[in-house]
Amino acid sequence: MYVPHHFMEDRKEILHRLIIENPFGTLVSNGQSGLDANHLPFELEPNMGELGTLMAHVSKNNPLLNDITALDQVLVVFQAGNAYISPTWLPSKKDSERQVPTWNYLVAHAKGRITFHNDEVHVRKMVARLTKRHEASMDSPWKMSDAPKDYISELLTHIVSIEIEITSLLGKSKLNQDDGATDMIGAGSALIAQGEQKIGVAMLAAAKNLKD
Template sequence: MYTPPAFRDDDMDFLRASIRAAPLANFVTATAEGLFASPLPLLLDESEGEHGVIYGHLAKANPQCRVPPLCDGLAIFMGPDAYVTPAWYAAKQETGKVVPTWNYVAVHAYGPVEFFEDTGRLLAAVHRLTDHHEGGRVSPWAVSDAPPDFVQAQLRGIVGLRMPITRIEGKRKMSQNRSAADRAGVAAGLSSSERASDREVASLIPIAT
């Protein structure tokens, strides 16, 4: 990921939080048959390894899980993002030398890919992933709510994914390359937006001098 120094983020707590907060990631592998990419809900187990281990699953019919990767896999997690209009910059009135841009948070996690079909491991991964996404609900659904034979039939249609993270890159592009006045203008503009993501981006912009 191209990351100018001003936007590089090595705060592992923030990067892990960004991974946990991403409801859907893009999982990418390079193979002898070309690139494969699948949008997947993924779970980070922070208790394993130096940087944690990512778990998920793919449909068994998905060719990505049948073609061996030639190198480490890549999981792309996107955080809040927002369009930034030059109209918010103080510099617009001063020089007019401004252009639109986009502010965003991105985390790229790399590691060796393991696909597995063991029923016990699959069931454990599905339980954990479900519990993660259902945890905040008033009446959370559990895998055990479904008939056991139905669950077993569903497991036969998926392949598990395990990827220990060996390298992680973080990018927090939040107008750090702009003046304090420009950053304040962007934060004010995004704070007034009706989009929740815009307001979240506003809260991440460093507006202090």
């Protein structure tokens, strides 16, 4: 990933938060059949390994299991939002027409070594953990024990748990930092006004940091 210095984000705690709040990632692998991408919900264990460990599960029918082997390098991409930026939102345009449209976004790239777990105990724990997290905000959270035990046990035989020990973690926060705080505030405010909260709020926060 190309990351100019002013867009770079390498603070582990910030990138961990991005992953936790945006857990649906794209797992990119380069195996025997070439490049492949799988879209999966991940769980991050931040204290497992120097940079954390990602956990997920895939179907036993997924070609990924035969295409790569344990400890192969993979890449997981997490996106926290993106938005089109119009030059008309940038106050500096009033002084000069030297502005063009751009696209802002927040992403994290996690590279690491992948391992597979086939045993039911490990798979059950992974699914239970993922379910508990995403059901936590529900009025009546669903639990695995709510379904028939034999039904759940049968389903678990069809999936494999995966773990990715993160060996490299890099983020890119492209928020018009190269245009300065005034333009960031102008564009960020315009985004918020039209309902694009995530990138708009991120731009205002980044602009405040530039001012400070």
